[in-house]
Amino acid sequence: MEQSVYSQGDSGNSGMRLSIEVSDADLIAEFERFRAGSERDQFALQALRIGVLALRQARGAIDAEAVRREGERLLGDLQSQLQNHEKRLNDQLSGILKNYFDPNDGRFPERIDRLIRKDGELERTLKQHISGDESELVRTLMAHFGAESPLMKVLSPEQSNGLLATLREVVEAQLATQRQHILAQFSLNDRDSALSILLRELTDAQGKLSSDLATKVDDVIKEFSLDKKDSALNRLLENVETAQKTITREFSLDNEHSSLVRLRSTLTKLLDNQREQNQSFQDEVKQALAAMKARREEAQRSTRHGVEFEQLLAEQLQKEAQRLGDISEPSGHTTGVIRNCKIGDIVIELGPDTIAPGAKIVVEAKQKDKYTLADARKEIAEGRANRVAQVGLFVFSQRTAPEGLEPVARIGDDVFIRWDADDEHTDLYLRVGYSLARALCVRSARLAAGRDADFEVIDRALSEVLKQMEGLEDVEKWATTIKNNGEHIIRKVTTVRSKVEQQVDSLRDNVDAIKDTLTS
Numbered sequence: 001m002e003q004s005v006y007s008q009g010d011s012g013n014s015g016m017r018l019s020i021e022v023s024d025a026d027l028i029a030e031f032e033r034f035r036a037g038s039e040r041d042q043f044a045l046q047a048l049r050i051g052v053l054a055l056r057q058a059r060g061a062i063d064a065e066a067v068r069r070e071g072e073r074l075l076g077d078l079q080s081q082l083q084n085h086e087k088r089l090n091d092q093l094s095g096i097l098k099n100y101f102d103p104n105d106g107r108f109p110e111r112i113d114r115l116i117r118k119d120g121e122l123e124r125t126l127k128q129h130i131s132g133d134e135s136e137l138v139r140t141l142m143a144h145f146g147a148e149s150p151l152m153k154v155l156s157p158e159q160s161n162g163l164l165a166t167l168r169e170v171v172e173a174q175l176a177t178q179r180q181h182i183l184a185q186f187s188l189n190d191r192d193s194a195l196s197i198l199l200r201e202l203t204d205a206q207g208k209l210s211s212d213l214a215t216k217v218d219d220v221i222k223e224f225s226l227d228k229k230d231s232a233l234n235r236l237l238e239n240v241e242t243a244q245k246t247i248t249r250e251f252s253l254d255n256e257h258s259s260l261v262r263l264r265s266t267l268t269k270l271l272d273n274q275r276e277q278n279q280s281f282q283d284e285v286k287q288a289l290a291a292m293k294a295r296r297e298e299a300q301r302s303t304r305h306g307v308e309f310e311q312l313l314a315e316q317l318q319k320e321a322q323r324l325g326d327i328s329e330p331s332g333h334t335t336g337v338i339r340n341c342k343i344g345d346i347v348i349e350l351g352p353d354t355i356a357p358g359a360k361i362v363v364e365a366k367q368k369d370k371y372t373l374a375d376a377r378k379e380i381a382e383g384r385a386n387r388v389a390q391v392g393l394f395v396f397s398q399r400t401a402p403e404g405l406e407p408v409a410r411i412g413d414d415v416f417i418r419w420d421a422d423d424e425h426t427d428l429y430l431r432v433g434y435s436l437a438r439a440l441c442v443r444s445a446r447l448a449a450g451r452d453a454d455f456e457v458i459d460r461a462l463s464e465v466l467k468q469m470e471g472l473e474d475v476e477k478w479a480t481t482i483k484n485n486g487e488h489i490i491r492k493v494t495t496v497r498s499k500v501e502q503q504v505d506s507l508r509d510n511v512d513a514i515k516d517t518l519t520s
Contacts (some may be wrong), residue, residue, distance in 0.1 A: 020044075312421040314330045331344050332344070346362070359444065
């Protein structure tokens with residue numbers, strides 16, 4: 001089997017095309033579960049990626065690139081959600097703004113138009129209050145500021161007792177008084193004047209400043225002198241020398257108690273433990289892969305794998321039949337009503353508490369390569385006749401099922417499903433197929449009794465079940481892949497974070513010890 005896979009780089013400008021010829025039977029069976037084309041190519045890319053990640057981790061490497069891409073994908077999803085929210089918000093805001101401010105039919109332009117248009121509310125109000133000689137504004141102004149108003153009489157320059165004459169006399173008197181007071185403050189003859197007090201304070205301050213400045217300069221010179229033992233410069237030199245010795249001692253490999261030696265020892269132990277864990281993991285993976293390969297090769301060489309498939313199917317149907325109150329019996333070793341014919345591996349008889357008691361379902365199990373759907377239809381039809389059954393249930397092995405066959409399909413009175421004894425997820429297909437077969441038995445019994453209404457209800461129920469089953473397999477694969485990859489990445493990130501935090505704590509303790517030494 002030849003499979004072409006195209007992988008595009010993260011930047012979108014580079015890629016790699018692989019042409020792979022697959023000869024492994026298990027891989028071929030798994031690929032044939034998907035339709036040829038983009039669906040199969042996508043599954044092959046996912047399988048190749050999972051294999052590469054597993055091999056990387058077997059070598060003890062961390063797939064930082066995968067984590068980065070997952071982070072970018074999450075950021076992309078978040079950006080898409082934010083853009084959608086922004087679009088919805090803009091649409092809502094645009095609708096509200098349009099409702100109020102649309103120039104054609106908005107509420108705001110309509111209100112403004114009623115207010116400022118000719119003969120509008122504003123024009124009528126202004127005319128009422130300020131237009132004409134008899135308006136409120138004109139009458140008010142005339143009463144307070146007219147020629148005969150009290151204010152104009154007081155402001156008239158012709159009045160001897162008017163406001164202007166009184167203001168002139170008061171201002172002249174105040175200016176004369178202030179002039180005399182200001183001249184007195186700038187006189188040196190008066191000991192209490194502002195100018196005399198300023199000269200005395202300047203003289204005293206200059207003498208004190210000269211004395212204090214000389215003292216401060218002497219103190220500063222002493223603090224920067226090497227001749228004074230306890231000067232600031234000598235203390236600074238001593239602290240620098242002590243700090244230099246401490247740093248040299250803590251970062252020396254000759255001192256077995258130094259921080260650098262302890263750090264090297266810790267890192268060496270961690271690397272040794274990591275190397276041992278990686279080697280142990282590689283050994284376990286190799287042993288598990290070898291055991292799996294041996295089991296698969298043994299199963300392929302065995303001639304009884306078809307018989308085992310039939311036995312496992314009979315056990316599973318027996319459990320389901322007991323739960324539903326039906327009777328399930330293996331019949332592959334006995335002949336039916338047709339002479340020398342043993343077709344029909346299992347016969348299920350509906351229980352007495354069902355709507356169609358005594359109705360039979362014949363089950364045919366097949367794990368055979370290149371067995372087509374047409375072959376299956378022919379064989380299950382013969383099985384129904386041989387076992388006198390109303391409905392047939394044909395179970396393909398997941399590994400040998402025809403390409404393109406849905407997990408559950410119905411053709412007439414026969415139901416065809418795919419089932420894998422080693423995959424518990426496919427048990428759902430078996431239960432759905434069994435339920436469909438029982439419903440077809442009820443339909444057949446009701447149809448024979450002339451109950452057309454029940455027949456239509458059952459048909460609609462069958463169609464709805466088949467419709468819901470169409471995409472179930474793809475959804476299950478995607479969910480399983482996302483879950484496995486997510487758990488694997490989370491476990492690896494948790495392990496790495498724990499080790500990094502341990503090393504950070506160790507470095508922080510060493511730095512704090514050095515800092516305490518420098519400050520002591």
